Amino acid sequence: MGSLNTTRIRAIREPGRYVDGDGLMLNVTKSGSKSWVMRIQKNGRRRDFGLGSLKDVTLSEARQLARDYRRMVKNGFDPIVERRRAASRMKTFREAAEAFFETNKPTWKNRKHRAQWMSTMEAYALPRLGDLVLADVDAPIICEVLDTIWLTKPETARRVRQRIGAVLDFAHSRGWRSREAPMRAVNKGLPKQPKQRGRFRAMPWQDVPAFVSQLEETESIGRLALRALVHTAARSGEIRGATWDEIDFGNRVWTVPAERMKAGKAHMVPLSLQAAQVFNRARELRIAGSNLVFPGQQPRKPLSDMTLLKILRDYQLPYTVHGFRSSFRDWAAEQSGLPGQVAEAALAHSIPNKTEAAYRRTNFLEKRRDLMQAWSEFLLMPWSEAEGKSDPDTSFSDFSHELN
Structure with missing residues (x-):
């Protein structure tokens, strides 16, 4: 029988610890709050840990908890370690996803990826998985999440699948989950996605002058923005995020900072005379208070990616915005006469060969200046001259009735 009882507990006012027996104590603070404390000794080390407030845990419940913990110590377990382990295993998928995001976010140099990672999870994964304890997230539930978008939004669905798996493996590594992600079973439970044709489909380089003429x-x-993209062979995100402090009009150079580049390295883009004219025209239309070269409907926010794609769709053209980089690359290979490394540098492609990358010290800036000037001059040539060289099966002329 312990030394405490309900009447005595109610009467206690003085701060301090009041022993019930076998390591169980009632702790009373200066503010008058009362809570239970259990003292244990494990491997010669004495430690105290709380069992909860008196408001939540009665005397009889506290004694039962104390007995359970003493039995645990006798059997060789550390109650504090076990309680922490049990608490971590009660973490939800949402908590694990947020922890994964905060842990990995600093290593993601692509700002768009950082923004899309959590928004994609919130849209597709967290509504169903967010409140589930990690141990309950199994293959059937993951398939249930993916089934709704697997065939209708295949690329998004694959990203969601990968991110769910990454969160579960992260949770396993932290001890919040006893097993790794069941992605092999998930893959077996999903139907085969139809092949996507025409991804990043590029306009034949011979047809680009006609399109640029229509754009003007x-x-x-x-x-x-689309004209600037074609002239510079830049990525959509690089163009849409361009700011005025990146443009050196005197030297006709646009420097895209590392944090906006796919490879994480600053990229200098030599501007042809024609490209510089496009940027100058944008400067004439500059909106006060906005540092963006090509602002969206809200002056301090860039154009959406769909704005550029919509221009192509309005012409009923089956090409992608990203495809203009391929158009440029094909033209450079067939018409420029310059080494392929120069065109690759113009596209800011990483060098796959690590040894070559380690020894290459040049960015071919002056050769790229000549290359981009030749490309712009080609774009503004009488387009009928270029059209005659097109493949008749894929020619821009097939769609010219939409442009007239």
Whole structure:
């Protein structure tokens, strides 16, 4: 029988610890709050840990907990370690996803990827998985999440699948989950996705002058941005995120900072005379208070990627915005006469050979300046001259009735 009882506990007012027996104590603070404390000795080390507030844990419940913990110590377990382990195993998938995101976010140099990672999870994974304890996230539930988008949004679904697996493996590594992600079973439970044809489909390089000519007939921020993209062979995100402090009009160089580049390295883009004219026109239309070269409807936010794609769709063209980089690369290979390394440098492609990458010290800036000037001059040539060289099966002329 312990030394405490309900009447005595109610009467205690003085701060201090009041022993019930066998390591169980009632702790009373200066503010008058009362809680249970258990003292244990493990491997010669004495430690105290709380059992909860008196408001939540009665005297009889506290004694039962104390007995359970004493039995645990007798059997060779550390109650504090076991309690922490049990608490961690009660973590939800949402908590694990947020922890994974915060841990890995500093290593993701692509700002767009950082923004999309959690938004994608919130849209597709967390509504179903977020409140589940990690141990309950199994293959059937993951398949249930993916089934709704696996065939209709295949690329997004694959990303969600990968991110769910990464979160579960992260949780396993932290001891929050006893097993790794069941992705092999998930893959077996999903149907085969149809092959995506025409991904990053590129306009034949011979047809690009005709398209640029049509772009120039009507002016908008979106069309200016697309013209700049074609002239510079830049990625959509690089163009849409361009700021005025990146443009050196005197030297005709646009320097894209490392944090906006796919490879994580700053990239200098020599501007042809024609490209510089596009940027100058954008400067004439500059909105006060915005540092973006091509702002969206909200001046301090960039154009959406769909703005540029919509221009192609309005012409009923089956090409992608990213495909203009391929158009440029094909033209450079067939028409420029310059080494392929120069065109690859213009596209800011990483060097796959690590040894070559370690020894290459040049960025071919002056050769790229000549290359980009030749490309712009080709773009503004009478397009009928280029059209005659096109493959008749894929020619821009097939769609010319949409442009007239």
